[in-house]
Amino acid sequence: xxxxxxxxxxxxxxxxxxxxxxxxxxxxxxxxxxxxxxxxxxxxxxxxxxxxxxxxxxxxxxxxxxxxxxxxxxxxxxxxxxxxxxxxxxxxxxxxxxxxxxxxxxxxxxxxxxxxxxxxxxxxxxxxxxxxxxxxxxxxxxxxxxxxxxxxxxxxxxxxxxxxxxxxxxxxxxxxxxxxxxxxxxxxxxxxxxxxxxxxxxxxxxxxxxxxxxxxxxxxxxxxxxxxxxxxxxxxxxxxxxxxxxxxxxxxxxxxxxxxxxxxxxxxxxxxxxxxxxxxxxxxxxxxxxxxxxxxxxxxxxxxxxxxxxxxxxxxxxxxxxxxxxxxxxxxxxxxxxxxxxxxxxxxxxxxxxxxxxxxxxxxxxxxxxxxxxxxxxxxxxxxxxxxxxxxxxxxxxxxxxxxxxxxxxxxxxxxxxxxxxx
Amino acid sequence: xxxxxxxxxxxxxxxxxxxxxxxxxxxxxxxxxxxxxxxxxxxxxxxxxxxxxxxxxxxxxxxxxxxxxxxxxxxxxxxxxxxxxxxxxxxxxxxxxxxxxxxxxxxxxxxxxxxxxxxxxxxxxxxxxxxxxxxxxxxxxxxxxxxxxxxxxxxxxxxxxxxxxx
Numbered sequence: 001x002x003x004x005x006x007x008x009x010x011x012x013x014x015x016x017x018x019x020x021x022x023x024x025x026x027x028x029x030x031x032x033x034x035x036x037x038x039x040x041x042x043x044x045x046x047x048x049x050x051x052x053x054x055x056x057x058x059x060x061x062x063x064x065x066x067x068x069x070x071x072x073x074x075x076x077x078x079x080x081x082x083x084x085x086x087x088x089x090x091x092x093x094x095x096x097x098x099x100x101x102x103x104x105x106x107x108x109x110x111x112x113x114x115x116x117x118x119x120x121x122x123x124x125x126x127x128x129x130x131x132x133x134x135x136x137x138x139x140x141x142x143x144x145x146x147x148x149x150x151x152x153x154x155x156x157x158x159x160x161x162x163x164x165x166x167x168x169x170x171x172x173x174x175x176x177x178x179x180x181x182x183x184x185x186x187x188x189x190x191x192x193x194x195x196x197x198x199x200x201x202x203x204x205x206x207x208x209x210x211x212x213x214x215x216x217x218x219x220x221x222x223x224x225x226x227x228x229x230x231x232x233x234x235x236x237x238x239x240x241x242x243x244x245x246x247x248x249x250x251x252x253x254x255x256x257x258x259x260x261x262x263x264x265x266x267x268x269x270x271x272x273x274x275x276x277x278x279x280x281x282x283x284x285x286x287x288x289x290x291x292x293x294x295x296x297x298x299x300x301x302x303x304x305x306x307x308x309x310x311x312x313x314x315x316x317x318x319x320x321x322x323x324x325x326x327x328x329x330x331x332x333x334x335x336x337x338x339x340x341x342x343x344x345x346x347x348x349x350x351x352x353x354x355x356x357x358x359x360x361x362x363x364x365x366x367x368x369x370x371x372x373x374x375x376x377x378x379x380x381x382x383x384x385x386x387x388x389x390x391x392x393x394x395x396x397x398x399x400x401x402x403x404x405x406x407x408x409x410x411x412x413x414x415x416x417x418x419x420x421x422x423x
Numbered sequence: 424x425x426x427x428x429x430x431x432x433x434x435x436x437x438x439x440x441x442x443x444x445x446x447x448x449x450x451x452x453x454x455x456x457x458x459x460x461x462x463x464x465x466x467x468x469x470x471x472x473x474x475x476x477x478x479x480x481x482x483x484x485x486x487x488x489x490x491x492x493x494x495x496x497x498x499x500x501x502x503x504x505x506x507x508x509x510x511x512x513x514x515x516x517x518x519x520x521x522x523x524x525x526x527x528x529x530x531x532x533x534x535x536x537x538x539x540x541x542x543x544x545x546x547x548x549x550x551x552x553x554x555x556x557x558x559x560x561x562x563x564x565x566x567x568x569x570x571x572x573x574x575x576x577x578x579x580x581x582x583x584x585x586x587x588x589x
Contacts, residue, residue: 139491
């Protein structure tokens with residue numbers, strides 16, 4: 001009797017047509033391939049060099065103009081044009097300026113469903129792991145090979161099982177859970193490996209909050225951050241796209257390389273300090289640090305629930321006069337829903353600057369480059385030196401609640417005071 | 424083929440934003456122009472030091488962590504970096520390096536100092552610190568990657584075989 005399999009081993013077995021085990025090299029069929037405006041141009045060029053004029057299935061490929069959208073520079077505009085022309089000549093999906101961030105759009109449009117194997121030319125492609133999709137970031141040339149052939153080679157990863165037990169305290173969110181784990185395991189704590197997230201705390205989270213966790217798997221070096229598909233996941237897919245989910249459960253006797261248990265009750269609001277994502281501490285350690293800019297958005301925390309949390313805290317309050325508060329909803333759909341729910345009204349009345357759905361501030365292309373010496377508190381996933389476009393600025397990462405509380409005070413603030421039962 | 428060049432040494436956890444900042448990578452596909460900014464966040468003189476006669480980029484653990492940008496290995500190639508030697512590599516960077524034809528060697532880089540003269544014979548599997556007169560052992564590339572690198576990268580592999588032939 002051979003041992004049971006992890007989610008990763010099962011998805012690779014199904015897509016490679018072999019009994020795939022951790023450590024095996026397989027050539028597997030991919031269900032979907034994505035590129036964004038920082039990576040697609042090199043993929044298009046690689047396809048040209050390969051002598052390939054079409055893609056394996058235009059319905060299974062999407063190019064998303066999100067990282068620098070709308071274009072702030074003529075050089076960027078030329079790259080966007082290149083993507084649009086590729087879309088016209090091949091028939092692949094092109095999501096243009098204003099549609100939103102790639103990692104929100106792919107699930108939102110139903111392009112990726114539970115059980116899929118997906119690659120994207122963006123490291124945060126691991127986001128869809130929350131939806132039971134083995135999805136991973138690749139470079140432009142790997143992306144081009146996958147677009148051309150519908151296949152890619154993979155090393156089947158070992159899996160670390162992470163179980164969150166206990167209960168989240170009021171004012172503590174899924175962002176805090178993953179920042180805590182990043183601090184625990186370090187930036188290379190799961191390199192070449194997959195993470196599988198389990199436990200009652202994960203079960204209780206919304207699908208959106210789960211995506212925040214899987215999104216940051218790469219910050220621990222992981223190839224994927226997988227979760228089971230439950231009734232919530234399947235309900236989330238109703239009315240999205242036309243592909244049927246095929247959920248994959250890990251076997252009870254699956255072999256894990258390591259098992260970690262985290263008591264969520266021990267987790268306080270977390271902050272990742274400059275200039276590393278694993279440089280985390282409880283918010284207490286940095287309370288009072290002055291900030292000049294707050295940013296709410298990104299593939300990590302730009303979803304409706306995140307805007308709702310911020311709006312709840314900012315309702316009837318004002319952003320501190322010394323702070324710029326920039327809000328970028330993760331997609332047009334989210335922006336529309338947030339307008340309808342009144343969150344945008346609340347945030348704008350409080351003093352927020354709402355910008356086009358997209359990535360801009362997080363990757364330093366436009367829409368909020370900080371000045372020399374300034375501190376920024378952001379809901380993004382990376383705080384490397386220079387990340388937001390200025391090497392002399394300092395980026396702190398936190399949950400939407402911590403960011404909202406901090407922009408009111410003008411200093412890094414513990415959000416628990418804003419929650420009943422918090423402190 | 425043996426490559427001989429000097430070592431330029433940096434630390435652990437060097438991310439792709441430090442290899443090439445996001446503020447440059449979205450502007451263009453001209454790697455020759457972008458290469459001037461290679462490693463700028465850590466060493467604003469990297470390009471002028473390495474470009475004239477080439478060099479080995481020597482680092483600690485987890486080199487190339489972070490984003491999937493293929494501009495990272497490309498600007499290193501265009502700055503005349505002959506290979507990256509590190510204790511360990513981040514997964515996406517490692518694949519991208521092989522796919523674009525930049526040799527990557529996992530070895531004990533504590534043995535190497537800034538400015539050492541190194542000789543690398545990838546096919547023969549030998550790395551020598553000429554300055555110190557020592558051989559530094561390294562693990563060979565996985566066979567799949569060795570084949571892709573031997574073919575000249577993934578694009579060349581596809582052109583040669585019309586698809587994956589591994």
